Amino acid sequence: MAIDKSNQTSSYSSMDMVTRLAARRPVGPPPKRGLPWGKYFHYFFCSLSYIFLLSPMIVVIGASLHGGEYYTAIKFPPDEPSLQWYWKIPKGQLEALGLSFGLAGLTALGACIIGIPAALGIVRGKIPGKTLISAVFRAPLQIPAIVTGIAFLQLYYLFGDATGLYFQGTFLGLYIGHLFVATPYVVGTVTAILQRFDTRLEEASFSLGASKLSTFRRVTLPVIMPGVYAGALYAFMVSFGDVPISIFLTAPGFVTYPIELFYGMENDFDPSILASASLVIFFCLLVLLGMQKLVGLDTLLRSGSR
Amino acid sequence: MSKSKNVRRTFLRSTVAAVSMFVAGSAVAGDFDGVTLKVATWGGSWKANIEKVIMPKFEAMGGSIEFVTGSPQANLAKLIAGRGRAPFDVMEVLDAQEQDFFATNEFLQKIDLSKVTNTENLEDWQYSDWRVASWHTQESICYNRDKFAELGIDAPTTYADLVNEKLAGRISIPDITSGGGLANFAAISHAAGGDEVNVKPGLELITKLNALKFWSRGGEVVTQLQSGDVYAAVVHSGWCVRARNAGVNVATVHPVINDQHTGVHKYGWLVIMKSSENAAAASWFINEYNEPEFQLEYARNSGVVPVNHKAIEELKSDPVLAEMLQLESEDINKQLRIDYSKANISDWTDQWNRTVSQQ
Known part of the structure; x- marks a missing residue:
């Protein structure tokens, strides 16, 4: 019975509480809550932004699936979807694509080899004129790329006349030009990380007996790695997509992918261009997914934005 | 002459010819x-x-x-x-x-x-x-026959025929920086009473054309004609051929420039x-x-x-x-045939930028 009583009491208490809460409510029908217009607007605006950003890619990939005859203009949506144009990508385009990937990879690597020590020197070095040195490393970003291309071509001729070593029309000449514009990105992103680096981590490492090299390898490098990845990714993209410098520095036998497309499109329209461009889009998506897995894109964006 | 001699001579000639061809080929x-x-x-x-x-x-x-x-x-x-x-x-x-x-x-x-x-x-x-x-290339006017018929406009014979209210915003002409830009600009100037030295009449006519677009690559024209955005374009006939092959009912007109000239190349x-x-x-x-x-x-x-x-x-x-x-x-x-030795192309470009690009 006791149990029953307690249950009863408890039940009454709950009822009391419900009654009391109900009494607090205003009398009458529940108030009309307005539609969440802000939320709708947010969704609408975000959808528009996504459509704006993705539609060129959707059109390119969609039009590359056109299965009809050769046509002289982009056909979207495609007729009779097929992969025929993927099999008809000219050898020249594939060679150019391979060259651009190789060149961009080497450029990213070279930019890291130059950029990391440069950033360390700028942030940590006790050298006079650090601001000037920092400005010099940023200078390639201030010069219009077309001017850089012409300047390099003329420099190579002058250097060749003086030494007999001509870099124009060589892979090395093209590589140096790309390295020139790509290195500032690594310097920038690594500098950004180093400036908020907690030096006590390195001091702890030294106090535990680690050498300078070991400390750099085991403490400093892992901390600045997101900046290195971000800088390398930017360097890769700058090199891969470059047109103005490559126009002057490419030569027979090695034409970069953007130049091949640019001049291919100028004279005529070939649907296989859409197919190879779609392959590049897929590759970029794979790289981004890989980077997300490796370090997280938010980390890259943070280090890149500093 | 015996038969065997003839056979021998034929064989000898054939051999000499074959050797000569081989040597020449090598x-x-x-x-x-x-x-x-x-x-x-x-x-x-x-x-x-x-x-x-x-x-x-x-x-x-x-x-x-x-x-x-x-x-x-x-x-x-x-x-x-x-x-x-x-x-x-x-x-x-x-x-x-x-x-x-x-x-x-x-x-x-x-x-x-x-x-x-x-x-x-x-x-x-x-x-x-x-x-x-x-x-x-033969620089011409490429026009959509169906659209012109719908609008009740006769086929153009001159650049001036494109100055028509019904065609406003439906014309595409080459930008001066494009491959055919200079040739067409000079031709329009001639047709409007100017020449390589005096391009002002051409600029005035281009302004009146009320163009939708100044194309920089011929391929753009094919897309514009195919999409129906453009009813007539000043472009070389090759692009019109390609538009026809893409299924658009287009025709070319080699415009009358003056008494002596029809068309421009x-x-x-x-x-x-x-x-x-x-x-x-x-x-x-x-x-x-x-x-x-x-x-x-x-x-x-x-x-x-x-x-x-x-x-x-x-x-x-x-x-x-x-x-x-x-x-x-x-x-x-x-x-x-445009006489480019008389042309001051920097001046043409300046005038174009001041007049046409400001539209």
């Missing part, structure tokens, strides 16, 4: 052993035509061809940046580059015309020691660079470029008109090209 086959000819030309299908027709012949003679793809304007920029030293042996040049290349010939070396035997099928003015014509030339060490191979290339076989290949693919008379004759059997291009010598000779 000499030709080895002519360009180890030579790499660098050709500055457009990319895409243009380069593909050379790879298909000319390259195998050169390779059979022991050489190889490499390409520097780019527009003549871009290749000129490389030449200037390199102070005349070109990373190519032979180059495609436009007639609008007259003053850059042919005023002083400082970038060029003479062509050995004895090796360019196809000049016998060209007009006299189409070749000299410094250049050989390679193709021409733009010429392409081949030149050999001063810094080239492969002049013999370059001359061979120029001759091959003017072979009817190659000229027909690009003409059928792109609607660009050959210069070789034999190729033009053969082209008349193609119904679409015969309809859209002017292939009779009499008609071709009536087309306006």
Whole structure:
């Protein structure tokens, strides 16, 4: 019975509480809550932004699936979807694509080899004129790329006349030009990380007996790695997509992918261009997914934005 | 004469002929052993035509061809940046580059015309020691017949016919920086009463045209005609041929310029660079470029008109090209040829930017 009583009491208490809460409510029908217009607007605006950003890619990939005859203009949506144009990508385009990937990879690597020590020197070095040195490393970003291309071509001729070593029309000449514009990105992103680096981590490492090299390898490098990845990714993209410098520095036998497309499109329209461009889009998506897995894109964006 | 003697003589003759052919063939086959000819030309299908027709012949003679793809304007920029030293042996040049290349010939070396035997099928003015014509385009008005019929407008015969309220915002004309920009600008100026020196009347007419778009690549025109955004375009007939092949009901009109001229053309030339060490191979290339076989290949693919008379004759059997291009010598000779030696192209561009680009 006791149990029953307690249950009863408890039940009454709950009822009391419900009654009391109900009494607090205003009398009458529940108030009309307005539609969440802000939320709708947010969704609408975000959808528009996504459509704006993705539609060129959707059109390119969609039009590359056109299965009809050769046509002289982009056909979207495609007729009779097929992969025929993927099999008809000219050898020249594939060679150019391979060259651009190789060149961009080497450029990213070279930019890291130059950029990391440069950033360390700028942030940590006790050298006079650090601001000037920092400005010099940023200078390639201030010069219009077309001017850089012409300047390099003329420099190579002058250097060749003086030494007999001509870099124009060589892979090395093209590589140096790309390295020139790509290195500032690594310097920038690594500098950004180093400036908020907690030096006590390195001091702890030294106090535990680690050498300078070991400390750099085991403490400093892992901390600045997101900046290195971000800088390398930017360097890769700058090199891969470059047109103005490559126009002057490419030569027979090695034409970069953007130049091949640019001049291919100028004279005529070939649907296989859409197919190879779609392959590049897929590759970029794979790289981004890989980077997300490796370090997280938010980390890259943070280090890149500093 | 006995039968056996005849047989012996025939055998001897055949043997001599076979050996002669073999020797001659060997000499030709080895002519360009180890030579790499660098050709500055457009990319895409243009380069593909050379790879298909000319390259195998050169390779059979022991050489190889490499390409520097780019527009003549871009290749000129490389030449200037390199102070005349070109990373190519032979180059495609436009007639609008007259003053850059042919005023002083400082970038060029003479062509050995004895090796360019196809000049016998060209007009006299189409070749000299410094250049050989390679193709021409016929700049025209390409219009959509269905749209014009819907609007009740007659086919245009002049540029001025495009000044029509019903066509406002439906016209596409070349930007001055595009391949055909200078030729068409000059032609419109002539048609409006001006000339190469006085382009102001042309600018006034272009302003009245109320164009939707100033195209920079011919491919844009095909897309615009196909999408229905544009009803008429000032463009070379080759693009109109391509629009027709893409299924648009278009026709070309070679506009009346004045009493003497109907239509306007733009010429392409081949030149050999001063810094080239492969002049013999370059001359061979120029001759091959003017072979009817190659000229027909690009003409059928792109609607660009050959210069070789034999190729033009053969082209008349193609119904679409015969309809859209002017292939009779009499008609071709009536087309306006722009005199770029009189033109101040920087001034043209300035005036264009001040007037047309401000629209």
